[in-house]
Amino acid sequence: MLKVNNVTKFFHKNNKSFCAVDSLDLHISPGEIYAFLGPNGAGKTTTIKIIAGLVQADKGNVLINGQDTATHKKHLNEIGAVLEGNRNLYWRMTPIENLCYFGGLKGMRSKEAQTYGRQLLTRFGLENKIETTVQQLSRGMQQKVAICAALIHKPKLLLLDEPTLGLDFEASEKIKELILEIARTGVSILLTTHQLDVAQELADRVGIIRGGKLVLEGITNEILQQYTKNEYTVTVGNTVSAETKQFLLEKGAVFHNDSSFKISFKQKTEIYEIIALLHPNPIINIALAEGSLTDVFKEMITV
Numbered sequence: 669m670l671k672v673n674n675v676t677k678f679f680h681k682n683n684k685s686f687c688a689v690d691s692l693d694l695h696i697s698p699g700e701i702y703a704f705l706g707p708n709g710a711g712k713t714t715t716i717k718i719i720a721g722l723v724q725a726d727k728g729n730v731l732i733n734g735q736d737t738a739t740h741k742k743h744l745n746e747i748g749a750v751l752e753g754n755r756n757l758y759w760r761m762t763p764i765e766n767l768c769y770f771g772g773l774k775g776m777r778s779k780e781a782q783t784y785g786r787q788l789l790t791r792f793g794l795e796n797k798i799e800t801t802v803q804q805l806s807r808g809m810q811q812k813v814a815i816c817a818a819l820i821h822k823p824k825l826l827l828l829d830e831p832t833l834g835l836d837f838e839a840s841e842k843i844k845e846l847i848l849e850i851a852r853t854g855v856s857i858l859l860t861t862h863q864l865d866v867a868q869e870l871a872d873r874v875g876i877i878r879g880g881k882l883v884l885e886g887i888t889n890e891i892l893q894q895y896t897k898n899e900y901t902v903t904v905g906n907t908v909s910a911e912t913k914q915f916l917l918e919k920g921a922v923f924h925n926d927s928s929f930k931i932s933f934k935q936k937t938e939i940y941e942i943i944a945l946l947h948p949n950p951i952i953n954i955a956l957a958e959g960s961l962t963d964v965f966k967e968m969i970t971v
């Protein structure tokens with residue numbers, strides 16, 4: 669669906685040229701959710717703007733369905749984008765007026781935009797807010813309208829910049845559900861977020877960009893497995909004896925209290941040695957810490 673080939677972009681700052689996006693390659697398949705992550709200034713927004721045709725790359729190209737969008741501009745119509753959340757919308761207009769307006773910009777007939785706009789707003793649970801001005805809606809509802817506006821012309825690729833930023837728990841859960849639902853209809857989604865838990869929950873694949881370069885890319889679950897440390901939290905029924913405690917401390921254990929500690933190993937099998945050592949103190953619980961994108965991210969951006 670989307671292929672970004674060797675895209676490079678230079679900007680000028682203080683009379684010096686610097687590379688904001690450096691030889692970037694990425695691709696997204698139909699229905700796939702790709703989380704594009706990176707610290708502030710890494711080059712995410714610039715990349716998204718290049719994909720959306722808002723910024724011109726100095727090198728490389730963007731292909732949609734195999735066609736270069738620089739020479740086949742009509743393929744940009746396959747893209748819907750929510751780049752600034754609710755700031756994309758006209759606040760004094762109602763959701764349906766916004767949708768008709770954005771549909772019109774994409775060449776839709778007014779009646780078609782009306783009909784599909786109402787369907788979209790209903791699908792997003794906004795059927796009772798169709799005639800309320802956007803400024804009177806909650807932040808979460810405004811975000812839903814912004815996504816509807818990006819979907820009005822039935823794009824095949826949706827670009828979402830920080831889709832859950834500033835939303836409360838319930839609104840962000842709802843937006844996440846909707847993102848998954850949109851992807852299930854075959855729309856590819858490229859999302860950027862600093863909320864790594866959101867990326868972990870939604871993304872089929874993840875790319876981490878730093879200094880304009882992709883430093884890690886892969887299937888989310890595979891990356892998580894790769895970065896899962898063999899870190900266990902062990903809780904026993906009785907106080908750990910002084911001698912065992914000393915041994916565990918030497919092995920790098922961190923005690924939460926006299927009967928619970930955290931310990932990491934190079935090899936998973938080392939936990940059996942610890943279980944044997946603790947005997948006959950009954951083991952109440954052993955939990956392996958799950959890897960998280962936050963750990964992966966920290967490692968990738970601090971090396």
Ligand SMILES: Nc1ncnc2c1ncn2[C@@H]1O[C@H](COP(=O)(O)OP(=O)(O)OP(=O)(O)O)[C@@H](O)[C@H]1O
Nearest residue numbers: 679680681688706707708709710711712713714715
């Ligand atoms: N129009 C511009 N002119 C000059 N420099 C720019 C321009 N747009 C972006 N930059 C610079 O390019 C670099 C990449 O910026 P970009 O906005 O793509 O980063 P980002 O990863 O989206 O960051 P954030 O997470 O803060 O949104 C930054 O150093 C930024 O200051």
